[in-house]
Amino acid sequence: MLIKSRAKWEERESAITPEKVYLNRRSFMSGAVGAASAIAAGGVLADAAVASTERTLKELQAKTTSFDPGEALTPFAAVTQYNNFYEFGTGKSDPAENAWRLQPKPWMVKVDGMVDRPGMYDFDDLIDMNALEQRIYRLRCVEAWSMVIPWIGIPLSNILRKIEPQSGAKYVAFETLADKKQMNGVKSFFNVLDWPYREGLRMDEAMNDLAFMAVGLYGAELPNQNGAPMRLVVPWKYGFKSIKSIVRISLTDKMPETSWNLSAPQEYGFYSNVNPEVDHPRWSQKQERRIGEFGRRETLMFNGYGDMVADLYAGMDLRKNF
Numbered sequence: 001m002l003i004k005s006r007a008k009w010e011e012r013e014s015a016i017t018p019e020k021v022y023l024n025r026r027s028f029m030s031g032a033v034g035a036a037s038a039i040a041a042g043g044v045l046a047d048a049a050v051a052s053t054e055r056t057l058k059e060l061q062a063k064t065t066s067f068d069p070g071e072a073l074t075p076f077a078a079v080t081q082y083n084n085f086y087e088f089g090t091g092k093s094d095p096a097e098n099a100w101r102l103q104p105k106p107w108m109v110k111v112d113g114m115v116d117r118p119g120m121y122d123f124d125d126l127i128d129m130n131a132l133e134q135r136i137y138r139l140r141c142v143e144a145w146s147m148v149i150p151w152i153g154i155p156l157s158n159i160l161r162k163i164e165p166q167s168g169a170k171y172v173a174f175e176t177l178a179d180k181k182q183m184n185g186v187k188s189f190f191n192v193l194d195w196p197y198r199e200g201l202r203m204d205e206a207m208n209d210l211a212f213m214a215v216g217l218y219g220a221e222l223p224n225q226n227g228a229p230m231r232l233v234v235p236w237k238y239g240f241k242s243i244k245s246i247v248r249i250s251l252t253d254k255m256p257e258t259s260w261n262l263s264a265p266q267e268y269g270f271y272s273n274v275n276p277e278v279d280h281p282r283w284s285q286k287q288e289r290r291i292g293e294f295g296r297r298e299t300l301m302f303n304g305y306g307d308m309v310a311d312l313y314a315g316m317d318l319r320k321n322f
């Protein structure tokens, strides 16, 4: 592992500004934030260019909430340089290097299917910037690493109410932008996934108070590599359900196709609830590596959010519905 003495994100003041802004507002648990732990998270971090983090990220005002697991936050550098966003490449540092091409403003979202208010919505029509909340959630990737991230956004249910789902709508489907000009991974010949990246939730999951549409993190707008300008955060499910840079929201009565399920149906189900009892066919899901920590921790059922979501799955066989 090669660690340069001075990583690019250490040199560039602008790259760490959101963390500084945030630190001024919140008193931290000791040792929660630091360059050393970001480097420990993986050698790739130190080498990552931070081009898209350098987009001037506007500070956001958000009300604090009780959504806070009380665990050390994952450092900003790791949250923004150790990413999965295959539209910009499959390596963990690829999104931070390549996502500067993404243009998150202006941003239009197509709303269609079983809704009473279909149409093309501007970002500001969907997101009420005066109602932003901060929520600190655990994020558990299916690859068995995890983070704790202070998101800013609004409950997904606010958006759904605005577009008025019809009574027959049973699922919400989401799509990511797929633009070869802005996304180097989309024009690549060796694609693991079919574009656009697609995800979906059952209606009651989407209306659950935990389901969140994030527009920022660490006190400022979302960096491109984290899914600017708006991405889903579904903390009781594996991270791949938290679809980034959303350009389409469709309401439907059929279970929507989802990208990872289409790519490897025996490995990735529609539900993809975090479940330490159901292993991935190629690795155990019992434990996870918290980025920035040494050793491993036990993975919690529904990523520790069972009290809010377990009843959504009452009576369901979660081995079959993985």
Ligand code: MTE
Pocket (backbone or CB within 6 Å): 079, 082, 083, 084, 085, 086, 087, 139, 140, 141, 142, 176, 197, 225, 226, 227, 238, 239, 240, 241, 242, 243, 244, 245
């Ligand atoms: N959304 C899109 N459009 N493309 C992706 O490749 N990766 C998913 C999810 N959303 C992905 C995506 C996966 S596997 C994870 S773990 C999370 O984004 C990672 O979010 P983060 O990079 O902000 O931590």
